[in-house]
Amino acid sequence: MTLRLxxxxxxxxxxxxxxxxxxGEACAVKWVICNTNKQxxxxxxxxxxxxxxxxxFxxxxSCHRWGTYESKAASCVVQKQTKKNKCPALLCVNGFFKTPEFYEFVVTKDYAEHTPGDMRSDICTLxxxxxYLYKLAQQLEQPSKSASQIRIDMLRAVDQYGRKSERKVNYYDIWNLMNKINKKLYxxxxxxxxxxxxxxxxKLPTLNFNIFKAITSYSPDPSAFAYGFMSPVQQEKMKTTTSFxxxxxxxxxSNVNEILYTLLVRDKDIVRGWPVAFMVTNDRSVSPIIQWLQFLKRSFLLVDPKQFTIYCCAAEVHAIQTTFSATSIQFYIFHVIQAWNQKLSDSVKIPGSLPSEARILCGVMMKSLQEIIYEEDIDVFHHKII
Structure with missing residues (x-):
């Protein structure tokens, strides 16, 4: 569609x-105000x-391609061609005292150097x-489909019913709108x-979530906090599990001190980790973890765990041993190797030699340590660590 002069x-x-x-949508033009009402x-x-x-009134x-643009960069190999081409098109919106119930739209200057909607790259900037924004918002507020499927359905609708001048939906549209809706809902x-x-x-207590709040009076930081939460489904899942x-x-x-602790179990159906409890805190000490585990124990949710798999974290080890003394603890292999690497890097020094020689020695020692980790025979394992 093009407005006639x-x-x-x-x-x-x-x-x-x-x-x-x-x-604007029908004509593939974004009209930019250039002269505000002074009546x-x-x-x-x-x-x-x-x-x-x-x-x-x-x-x-003016047309969105009005004016000029010159890059101020000294050199830019990937600089896109500017959309500005001095297009003089001018749209006037007038209101008259004799007909106050109507406003009049009239193009007083025609397009030049381009035809609206003739460039795909131009439409993409509109x-x-x-x-489509309304339809996207409706689907995102009741998310029964993935973002990918929503985009596919919207593209099909545009191809079938849309105008050629309309820009097609992309993932940025969905993402930006999803952020707005999330802020509105959450x-x-x-x-x-x-x-x-x-x-x-x-909010969560009304949904029958089990809420944990730590006592942080011990902390010199008045802003210290620790909260845990579990849904009813997560609570039932935790009761029947012994390995975590x-x-x-x-x-x-944005607060770098905040940590999210997650208790996971191995789900037999999906054959992967499944979260059964969460705790958010900005206190990096052992106290919030101990209080949280003791709360789960008192609530008869974490009754008799046989095994915990954790990072190489002294606070987590202490909290588990304090709450469940008979529970075995194992570390992630990745974090064990990471800790060994750091320890070797800090400790292995060869006086009078180049740093590269120390790195070679660290590599040899690391290889021997890795062989211990992956050893399956218990007798051979004991022999290697002696």
Whole structure:
């Protein structure tokens, strides 16, 4: 669709902004305001007629390809060609005192150097059509499909019913809109901590979540906290399991001190780890972990665990041994090797030799240590560590 020069389109005054958006989408043009309304708004129709003032509203919009752009970079090999080509197209939106119920759209200057919608690369820079944003929002608020499937369905709809001038949906559209919806659905305050506490104290308990709150009066930091939570399904899953994995995820938010602890079990159906409990804390000491494990024990959720698999973390070892003295602990092989590498790097020094020689020796020692880890025969294992 292309607007003809000097062709007047009348729209309802209350709907002129929506019409401007629709015209832009239909014409593959993003109209950019270049001259805002300067008409008097505090006079009556009679006063306007007496003084000869005809316009009650007047605003001008230029084509998104209006103007010029010159890169200020000294050299840029991958610089894209600018979309600016001095297009003089001008759209005027006028309102008259004699017909206040209508606004008029008219193109007073025609396009030059391009035809709207003739370049795919140009269409890609335009905003997504409003109707598609609405459909995306509807599907994302009730997520029964993946983002990939939503995009495929939307592309099929565009191919079947859409206009050639409309930009197609991409993953950035879905991602950006998903972020907005997530903030609307899951953020209850601008302050992250306040929003988090609303979840812990108000929202999750109504869903029958089991909530844990640590006592942090021992900490000199008044902002120290530790909260754990479990869904009803997770609680049932934990009761029937004896082997657990305790995982720690650091830097989960803008506050680098915050840690997410996750208790996982091996699910027989999906043959992979399945989380059964979470704890969020900004206290890196052993106390929150001990309190959390003791809470799970008192709640008869973590009754008699036989084995824990953890990182090479002294705090986690101490917490488990304090709460479950008879439980065996094993470490992740990756983290064991990582700890050995760090220890060898810090400890192995050869006086009077080059650093490269020390690295070679570390490599030989590391190879011997790895052979111990992967040894399956118990007698050979004992022989190697003696």
């Amino acid at each position: 000097e062709n007047i389109i009348r729209v309802k005054t209350s709907e002129w902004k929506e019409c401007l958006t629709e015209i 008097p708004t505090n006079i009556t129709t009679e006063e306007a007629k007496a003084t000869g003032i005809k316009l009650c 007047s605003q001008e919009y 905003p997504l059509a409003k109707k 953020y209850f305050d601008r302050d992250q901590m306040t929003s988090f506490l609303i979840w812990m104290n108000n 994995c305790l995982d720690a995820t650091h830097a989960i938010s």
